Amino acid sequence: MNNTVIDKNAHQPLFLWKHLNKLRWLSLTTVFAMLVLIPFLHVYQTFVSAHTYDLLSVSEKQIFDTMEWLSSPFISDPEEQLDALKGNTWSGSFGGVQLSDPLAVLGQIVSSQAFYWPFILTALIPVVLTVFFGRFFCGWICPATFLYELNSNLGVLLRKSGLHIGNRRFDRRLKYLVLAIGLVVAVVSGSVAFAAIYPPAVIGREIYYAIALGGFGSGIVFFLLTLLLDLLVTRRGFCRYLCPGGALYSLLGRFRLLRIKRIVESCNDCAKCTAVCEFGLDPLHDQFGQECNNCTACIAVCPTEAMTFYFSPRDIANQGPGHLGRKYRQQNTLINQAEKTIDDK
């Protein structure tokens, strides 16, 4: 039969795709490292502008020297030029370009009930990228994701060592409710309530507090609670079920152009993609939906290279069992036999 013979070359994903997951970890690590570096650079900048090197303590001198060593190849005047690198993923200026989280902009519009265009436009680049690449922020940029995925990996280790780790499932639509409630709270209280419960904003702020202001604030308690929720109750629970930013990104990326699909001809139904998916999606049954963040973990884990990228504003419908899987072969042999008997008659 024709469909049992697989034209390998026609359905081969580009060899690069399965290495994108490593690139993603590099991206996450870089963002997190920047989040730690920026407060240190701020501290260094204040030392420079106060001309206080001789008055610094030993540890402060170490910070000064390290930061001078790191930044001197790029800048000559730290007092002025370091102003170009401030903030975090919630809102920050990177090389003089202000970028803000779309959730920050939405929350600010709702709480201030005014349109301040210079600020709204800072979310333009993230929004455009989200429309093309979907919820990519959650997988590629978010500093909280960096910690949450390490937390997930810790969960895997604990499970291997025989401990029971929570793996409950809830309704993923809960986070859209959180987004809606957050907007209502922003209107009623007249403050951007998301800033207090949105993990990347919280962790960015807390790292800055810890380094520059002498200690973590109360937000770190919230963040540790979300880590515990993820570890003990449900894997990546906050991102999957509660995160208002994830909800907004999902809505923006609903008709994203870059999608992942399963090549049904080379799929063997092993379900590793579904097991590895941090966001609880089901690639094995072609259920990506608006919440896929193109993190490429499923591409990296696939043993038969049956996952690839394609351009389309919509997902493809369930393609049924993979052609290398037992279920498909059984079905097909039955059909073949049936056809044979019909042919014989």
Next chain:
Amino acid sequence: MKRRTFVKSVSLGAAAIGLSLSDSLAAELSFGGSAPPRYLRPPGARAEGDFESTCIRCGQCGEVCPNRCIQFFELENGMSSYGTPYIIPRDQACILCMKCGEVCPTDAIEPVERLMEPILEQVKMGKAVVDENLCLSFQGKTCGVCYRACPLQDVAIRTGLLEQPHVLDGCVGCGLCERSCIQLPQAIRIIPDYSHA
């Protein structure tokens, strides 16, 4: 399954109630009903209320502050002040560098040019008030430290007999006088002004 739905709905309800009470609750918990601290907003900040609804708590104002005077609220000033910047002048006062207004992405702190005229016109963090019972100069011991610390000498403050300080209308409330006062407790304080547009 029934018990689970019950627990779920109860916890959701509790969370909703907690959220609605949290403003007063936070104030109660952290201060036991006492008055909030005397704090200043960064120079150029909008009126209180308007400021809190415009600020997104990104912390960039604190990150550009070369004097590291900008701190951030936890829950001590109520839920709606959470994460907003403030200055305690006695700890570290503002040097009127105006960088925070420049970096603020949302215009919660409005940009002010670093020149005498715009600063006098647009910056209204508060006004210094001298306690003559505490001030050394008013006790006959020539001091004048506050006058020398002021970045707007003879516009914001002038000295009279025995270096006795007299605050003028030009005072913008940066707090450098309060920071530098050698009396304990300080004889000159900034009375915050949160009402400016």
